[in-house]
Amino acid sequence: MCQLLGMNCNVPTDICFSFTGFQARGGLTDHHRDGWGIAFFEGRGARVFLDPQPSVASPVAELVRQYPIRSLNVIAHIRKATQGEVRLENTHPFQRELWGQYWIFAHNGNLKDFDPPLSGRFRPVGRTDSERAFCHLLDVLAQRFPHEPPAPAALHAALRELAAQIGAHGEFNFLLSNGERLFAHCATRLSYIVRQAPFAAAHLADQDVTVDFSELTTPQDRVAVIATTPLTDNESWQTMAPGSLQCFHLGCPEPLGDEKVTDCR
Secondary structure: OOOOEEEEEEEEEEEEHHHHHHHOOEEEEOOOOOEEEEEEEEOOOEEEEOOOOOHHHHHHHHHHHOOOOOEEEEEEEEOOOOOOOHHHHHHHOOEEEEEEEEEEEEEOOOEOOOOOOOOOOOOOOOHHHHHHHHHHHHHHHHOOOOOOOHHHHHHHHHHHHHHHHHHHHHEEEEEEEEOOOOOOOEOOOOOEEEOOOOEEEEEOOOOOOOEEEOOOOOOOOEEEEEEOOOOOOOOOOOOOOOEEEEEOOOEEEEEOOOOOOOOOO
């Protein structure tokens, strides 16, 4: 199973602590060694780092771990190849433009016999089922909402419908963001935590590293972290239900569908 990591915040925040634990899952504490990638939104732009090497041995990953890039939305992925060679073009996350916005997508799972017709506006560069799914998803959204992005509730409903259709071909856990909101779809396994005041210390499950967030934050800060499995072993993570699609906005789950929403102060 590939590993997903997402972060959505109400103020620009670095992901160094979470990424330290996440990086270890690419060949140290887990067997995923087929590449990794991470994308940071900065204003309307997106800074994307990709490497087909294992994250635990990647100089690029070490740069990211030490470089406190601050962002409102981050998506990262560690790959276990199921379709497509271990090559740069098959490395997540993937990036495309729609409605004058960059969209970032990363997928965990395996879609079998999935070859949807594409209009040609969005075409895969690599050979993964994940990139095909991303192109198909954006293709359908562009046809349904041709001129401008829909309201968040309408977008959530469309994504949930598409996730169910694509998920009929196999496991379809994914993270998707346009830099304003982050959508997380759980097919089998995905968890999240909302960190807000009063902040406390957190200890990584994959590395012996502890950070006291009360020393690094203000009372107004709020950060949601989403991962395939919890990154810390001393915090209470929320397990997402299979088939659910959660939207995160300003560091908080947003009540757009019927998914359970954690109270954000």
